[in-house]
Amino acid sequence: MRKVFLWGAMMLASLSLTAQENGAAKPRRQTMEWFESVKSPELCENGDVIFRLFAPQAKDVKLSSQFCPTTPMAWDEEEQLWKVKVHPEVADIYPYNFIVDGQQVSDPNNKEAFPNELFKPSLLIMPNPDMLYTERNIPHGKVHYCTYYSKVLNEHRPMLVYTPADYDKEAYTQYPVLYLVSGTTDTEETWYKAGRTNFIMDNLIYDGNAQKMIVVMPYGNMNTGNPRPLSTEAVKCYEVFSQEMEECIMPYVEKNFRTKTDRESRAIAGFSRGGGEALYTAFNLSDKFASVCAYSAYLTNNVYEQKFGKIIGNPTETNSRYKLIWFGVGSSDFLLEGVKENEQFFRQKGIVFEQFDTDGGHTWMNARKFLGLTVPKLFKQ
Amino acid sequence: MRKVFLWGAMMLASLSLTAQENGAAKPRRQTMEWFESVKSPELCENGDVIFRLFAPQAKDVKLSSQFCPTTPMAWDEEEQLWKVKVHPEVADIYPYNFIVDGQQVSDPNNKEAFPNELFKPSLLIMPNPDMLYTERNIPHGKVHYCTYYSKVLNEHRPMLVYTPADYDKEAYTQYPVLYLVSGTTDTEETWYKAGRTNFIMDNLIYDGNAQKMIVVMPYGNMNTGNPRPLSTEAVKCYEVFSQEMEECIMPYVEKNFRTKTDRESRAIAGFSRGGGEALYTAFNLSDKFASVCAYSAYLTNNVYEQKFGKIIGNPTETNSRYKLIWFGVGSSDFLLEGVKENEQFFRQKGIVFEQFDTDGGHTWMNARKFLGLTVPKLFKQ
Numbered sequence: 001m002r003k004v005f006l007w008g009a010m011m012l013a014s015l016s017l018t019a020q021e022n023g024a025a026k027p028r029r030q031t032m033e034w035f036e037s038v039k040s041p042e043l044c045e046n047g048d049v050i051f052r053l054f055a056p057q058a059k060d061v062k063l064s065s066q067f068c069p070t071t072p073m074a075w076d077e078e079e080q081l082w083k084v085k086v087h088p089e090v091a092d093i094y095p096y097n098f099i100v101d102g103q104q105v106s107d108p109n110n111k112e113a114f115p116n117e118l119f120k121p122s123l124l125i126m127p128n129p130d131m132l133y134t135e136r137n138i139p140h141g142k143v144h145y146c147t148y149y150s151k152v153l154n155e156h157r158p159m160l161v162y163t164p165a166d167y168d169k170e171a172y173t174q175y176p177v178l179y180l181v182s183g184t185t186d187t188e189e190t191w192y193k194a195g196r197t198n199f200i201m202d203n204l205i206y207d208g209n210a211q212k213m214i215v216v217m218p219y220g221n222m223n224t225g226n227p228r229p230l231s232t233e234a235v236k237c238y239e240v241f242s243q244e245m246e247e248c249i250m251p252y253v254e255k256n257f258r259t260k261t262d263r264e265s266r267a268i269a270g271f272s273r274g275g276g277e278a279l280y281t282a283f284n285l286s287d288k289f290a291s292v293c294a295y296s297a298y299l300t301n302n303v304y305e306q307k308f309g310k311i312i313g314n315p316t317e318t319n320s321r322y323k324l325i326w327f328g329v330g331s332s333d334f335l336l337e338g339v340k341e342n343e344q345f346f347r348q349k350g351i352v353f354e355q356f357d358t359d360g361g362h363t364w365m366n367a368r369k370f371l372g373l374t375v376p377k378l379f380k381q
Numbered sequence: 382m383r384k385v386f387l388w389g390a391m392m393l394a395s396l397s398l399t400a401q402e403n404g405a406a407k408p409r410r411q412t413m414e415w416f417e418s419v420k421s422p423e424l425c426e427n428g429d430v431i432f433r434l435f436a437p438q439a440k441d442v443k444l445s446s447q448f449c450p451t452t453p454m455a456w457d458e459e460e461q462l463w464k465v466k467v468h469p470e471v472a473d474i475y476p477y478n479f480i481v482d483g484q485q486v487s488d489p490n491n492k493e494a495f496p497n498e499l500f501k502p503s504l505l506i507m508p509n510p511d512m513l514y515t516e517r518n519i520p521h522g523k524v525h526y527c528t529y530y531s532k533v534l535n536e537h538r539p540m541l542v543y544t545p546a547d548y549d550k551e552a553y554t555q556y557p558v559l560y561l562v563s564g565t566t567d568t569e570e571t572w573y574k575a576g577r578t579n580f581i582m583d584n585l586i587y588d589g590n591a592q593k594m595i596v597v598m599p600y601g602n603m604n605t606g607n608p609r610p611l612s613t614e615a616v617k618c619y620e621v622f623s624q625e626m627e628e629c630i631m632p633y634v635e636k637n638f639r640t641k642t643d644r645e646s647r648a649i650a651g652f653s654r655g656g657g658e659a660l661y662t663a664f665n666l667s668d669k670f671a672s673v674c675a676y677s678a679y680l681t682n683n684v685y686e687q688k689f690g691k692i693i694g695n696p697t698e699t700n701s702r703y704k705l706i707w708f709g710v711g712s713s714d715f716l717l718e719g720v721k722e723n724e725q726f727f728r729q730k731g732i733v734f735e736q737f738d739t740d741g742g743h744t745w746m747n748a749r750k751f752l753g754l755t756v757p758k759l760f761k762q
Contacts (some may be wrong), residue, residue, distance in 0.1 A: 035499060036566070057483030100484045102438030106486070106501050111568055113501070118416060120501070135528065135537050142637075144528040147579070149518055156516045169636060171552070185417070185493055198528070256523075256549060348679045 065096035139165030153225030183272025238280035311328035446477035534606030564653025619636030619661035679723035
């Protein structure tokens, strides 16, 4: 029986052309079935990972990743593929791509892509029972892709919402809400696809380590819209985000999902720029949020002084109002200094916060870790 | 104020290296802000589209797309980018990628990716008020990403489910269900991200041209699982899909969403391999489905004779049982001949069906068109 496929005909034509153009006398196997059978990444039982790439014209192919320095790949005569075997020290989820003669290329054989505005890496997902991102055979929540109209930015915008496993059954229950914001160049999908928020939440809730809650993942890029604003200054972006939250995102969520609506039942967290947006929003809308977590993120003393004089000027009031102010950062994070300055500033002002220092850099490996550590602290009775 | 970003530090280091390695004395602008400001694709008011790519080491860059033949791109000295301007005849949604020295590369500046197992094209999305995929300012449904355990394949599997705009409000309403299956190399996301099923449904329902319904988008690749089956023969795949539908997908959907459960309230459709799976399932589970649509797909006479003798042997019974059997195919589709053979076979056997012939090939431009034409025919009172 004939095999049915799409794109294939066309893309394969381009592969064949590629092969023919190359003068080298290497045998070619560029059938769809052969291309489908290429395993990359291949996870070996001993923790080795093998990457493979079909790039017959290439002179130089490297693996670029967040688990090892850039590593040359070698042409394998037998397999007729570029190939490299590596051994990540920790089994985790890592972005990676190939560099083919200087050009970044995602892994064509890997279905798992890192959602991003600018870079298109693939995701290496390594099974690890100790990691909260692991998919277990327990009840799973759902992730809802929503479209709402933003009157602030004058455009339709996407948003993802996680609801826990029992949400549909418990038809009269209202849930607390965590707003979870991703960073610069991320999309609204990054906390889901790279952050694996759904599986982290499923596991924490199932094990009794977190309250059942709704998690909202908005698109943190405010430099879109109609007309497109000209400023990319961070604090402007934070201001617009706070307005978007108050006027568009929160009303949509509270209309479309069964949410609790008191401030103690709302938290906001974010990674990188999203952490800046979270801090700004939590302090700007102090009547709406009681908890805030900044993952690899901070605000400057200047912003606090100019915008949030009431917050830093009245630590007794602030400390009684906020149930949680949390900072987490890695020792090699390029934003480490700013985070430490923010913590030091709060210490001087007498504002109570929690801090978590770890190793590693400005990575999604750390972002997932921070999420897993902070969610259990939220909405405690 | 400092700009916050992620991946950026690392990826930019790789870009800089790239630039330094190139001996040519071209000025470089590889800051994050510059990279973010690169517009690709740029949609011009007159319908022109400009594509841009930063590839300083490349010798030869082409645009490969489904709206024009492969087109060389030229280095633009002023912009310091590879660039090409094209004018697609019809404003539609098209997959495309760049070919950099023979290597397929997605557009790093385009957030819209084509979800796929093997090829990683980007999506050009052109506004066109005449196209059903257009996002209008009307109530929008939601798309739910679900995870279920498949006892057939012994693994967790993803599935997407569309619910119409009023689903959450109408808490006691039960809806008919369309199962919509994607093709070879597609993922469970392709009908959503490339097919824009949600906006097509929103528009049809809002305009009164379709019943409110739930649309389920399962992952059609049955050659996964634990252990992975060895056969890639199409009919084997269809058999497993039908079993997966009956034992896992339908029970999950009917437990987790408010569905009608009579056979007249169930339809199945699919594109390419997904159309084969749809036909096989509709005839194999004849007590569960009353409507089936094959988009660029067919089954062979051999399969009908060996597996569905009762269907083709009793046209009176078949014609009264099935409310709709529908075939659509493009005149340059590489599966045209098979579809025509299937239609001819049904004609000979006296089985009533509808057919829709159009131009174009085995493309998602046609798949979207077929969806928009068939959904209005389903679940009529």
